[in-house]
Amino acid sequence: MNSDPGKHILCIGAGYVGGPTMAVIADKCPEYTVTIVDINEQRIEQWQSDSLPIYEPGLNEVVERTRDRNLFFSTDIENAIRAADIIFVSVNTPTKTFGEGAGKAADLQYWEKTARTIARIADSNKVVVEKSTLPLRTARAMERILEANKKGLHFDVLSNPEFLAEGTAINDLNDPDRVLIGSRQTERGLKARQALVDIFAHWVPTEKIITSNVWSAELSKLTANAFLAQRISSINSISALCEKSEADIEEVAAAIGKDRRIGSRFLKASVGFGGSCFKKDILNLVYICEHYGLNEVARYWESVVNLNEFQHRRFVQTMLKTMFNTIAGKRIALFGFAFKADTGDTRESPAIYIARKLVDEHAQVIVTDPEALANAKRDLRDISYAIEFADDPYKAAQDAHAIAVVTEWSEYTALDYQKIFETMQHPAFIFDGRNILDHKALHKIGFNVFPIGKPALKYF
Ligand code: UDX
Ligand code: ADP
Numbered sequence: 001m002n003s004d005p006g007k008h009i010l011c012i013g014a015g016y017v018g019g020p021t022m023a024v025i026a027d028k029c030p031e032y033t034v035t036i037v038d039i040n041e042q043r044i045e046q047w048q049s050d051s052l053p054i055y056e057p058g059l060n061e062v063v064e065r066t067r068d069r070n071l072f073f074s075t076d077i078e079n080a081i082r083a084a085d086i087i088f089v090s091v092n093t094p095t096k097t098f099g100e101g102a103g104k105a106a107d108l109q110y111w112e113k114t115a116r117t118i119a120r121i122a123d124s125n126k127v128v129v130e131k132s133t134l135p136l137r138t139a140r141a142m143e144r145i146l147e148a149n150k151k152g153l154h155f156d157v158l159s160n161p162e163f164l165a166e167g168t169a170i171n172d173l174n175d176p177d178r179v180l181i182g183s184r185q186t187e188r189g190l191k192a193r194q195a196l197v198d199i200f201a202h203w204v205p206t207e208k209i210i211t212s213n214v215w216s217a218e219l220s221k222l223t224a225n226a227f228l229a230q231r232i233s234s235i236n237s238i239s240a241l242c243e244k245s246e247a248d249i250e251e252v253a254a255a256i257g258k259d260r261r262i263g264s265r266f267l268k269a270s271v272g273f274g275g276s277c278f279k280k281d282i283l284n285l286v287y288i289c290e291h292y293g294l295n296e297v298a299r300y301w302e303s304v305v306n307l308n309e310f311q312h313r314r315f316v317q318t319m320l321k322t323m324f325n326t327i328a329g330k331r332i333a334l335f336g337f338a339f340k341a342d343t344g345d346t347r348e349s350p351a352i353y354i355a356r357k358l359v360d361e362h363a364q365v366i367v368t369d370p371e372a373l374a375n376a377k378r379d380l381r382d383i384s385y386a387i388e389f390a391d392d393p394y395k396a397a398q399d400a401h402a403i404a405v406v407t408e409w410s411e412y413t414a415l416d417y418q419k420i421f422e423t424m425q426h427p428a429f430i431f432d433g434r435n436i437l438d439h440k441a442l443h444k445i446g447f448n449v450f451p452i453g454k455p456a457l458k459y460f
Contacts, residue, residue, distance in 0.1 A: 006195065007032045010084035012114050014038035014047055014073065016054055016169075016276070016345060017131060017162050018090035023062045024173040026071035028203040033070050035084070037077045047073040055344040055371045058170035081121040086195060088160075089114050089142075090131040095280050104287040106134060106280070115145040118155070125154045127192040131162055133221050133281055136288055139182070139214045156192035158183050159214045161221035166275065167342030179209045182217025222285045226301055229278040231266045233307040239269035239453025240314060249453025250435065269453045271354070271406055271433030272311035274339030276347040279305055312350050315404075316357040318450055319431050322458075323402060328362035331425070333396040336407020336434075337369040337376040344371035350433070351406040352379050359386040368396035370409055394420060402429035408436050421445045427459065 159182035183193035257264030289298035443457035
């Protein structure tokens with residue numbers, strides 16, 4: 001191992017954020033030693049194997065280049081803390097499922113355990129970097145826990161929120177729109193901030209490395225996710241109106257996206273957003289607003305989540321209504337289970353809601369997905385009697401009454417739908433929850449086609 005002073009980086013939490021972020025830091029900063037630890041032994045074993053625990057385009061190559069060179073995976077958290085100069089904390093902070101704030105506030109138990117472990121084990125000063133998305137003022141709480149050590153040690157806590165999106169993580173890390181570092185404005189705080197700037201300056205242009213106070217950095221992450229999610233709920237709300245009128249959501253999105261003040265990205269109407277961040281972060285924001293008595297602000301952001309749930313519900317209701325108000329005993333193939341394309345992650349995926357609702361209606365659901373079947377099996381374990389899994393989309397669609405496209409995997413646009421149509425039950429339905437297929441061509445083959453926010457193409 002490299003032993004340059006100041007150049008030992010540790011990341012606690014080897015998940016979707018910690019893994020790719022540290023792999024890229026190790027890649028770009030060969031003179032630093034980067035260690036990633038996790039309490040989950042199986043996860044660490046997977047990181048050490050040829051079959052990484054997460055699917056992310058380009059990740060294998062970066063890990064192959066750096067692993068055992070200056071990137072190390074371990075379960076020995078205590079020794080890794082002792083050796084580290086800079087500690088990134090990237091453990092999970094799910095929404096609380098119990099007690100005060102259940103369903104909204106963040107569950108900080110993993111994060112607090114980590115802070116206490118650092119305070120207990122450390123025998124030298126450390127810079128501690130908050131990477132997990134956390135409720136406002138968590139950095140302050142982390143400082144308090146760390147300061148409570150009786151060893152006279154000093155910990156500088158920075159907030160460095162991660163803006164990468166899954167499926168494009170490696171590109172986002174290699175070429176970020178910005179890197180944000182929040183610190184205290186004291187001499188020590190600024191010195192700690194510089195240690196982090198020095199790392200990112202290896203590959204990020206300095207004008208893209210922005211600094212702020214700690215609270216602004218924390219709130220910026222919640223706000224960025226709230227704004228992004230709000231755009232999707234906004235376009236999805238209009239998609240519902242399009243389905244009632246003769247407007248077409250893609251034409252509307254293209255027209256408004258031309259306005260440079262609005263911009264064209266993140267205007268894709270869909271079955272609704274999923275993922276580990278949007279819902280959790282908005283509910284977190286709602287909880288904080290309520291805490292400060294800002295009830296109108298809380299309701300405003302909460303409506304983004306409500307609209308998203310409406311969009312999930314609407315999708316299933318359309319299926320039910322158009323399939324003659326009964327899907328009991330019918331076979332329905334879900335094309336895609338991940339919350340977006342190019343990831344195997346299914347956290348908060350609309351597919352979970354859709355599969356469950358279809359099973360409530362006594363449908364038989366066949367799930368196919370190129371990367372997410374293992375997670376899908378876990379998510380649907382309790383209703384496995386009504387679910388089948390198929391690697392091959394052609395097999396999934398065989399004998400099915402309907403196909404529902406839930407994830408925008410590009411391979412679904414390249415399938416032979418004539419062949420699929422011939423193996424299905426008739427009348428055959430396609431519900432395109434991502435508007436990725438060629439609807440006119442499908443209709444010509446004989447399908448009844450129901451896109452999002454566009455007129456249906458049907459034979460009755
Ligand atoms: C998001 C933020 O983009 C990222 O900056 C933050 O760090 C973490 O949260 P992620 O959840 O990985 O990233 O994926 P993202 O690309 O934002 O997509 C979230 C959801 O919105 C997906 O379900 C996606 O399918 C959906 N979406 C996105 C739409 O329905 N329409 C769109 O136009 C864009
Ligand atoms: P994210 O998407 O934020 O990266 P993940 O759930 O993918 O979230 O990753 C978080 C990781 O943090 C998990 O692998 C989990 O095992 C790990 N973790 C949670 N608590 C601790 C802890 N106290 N010490 C080390 N790792 C932890």
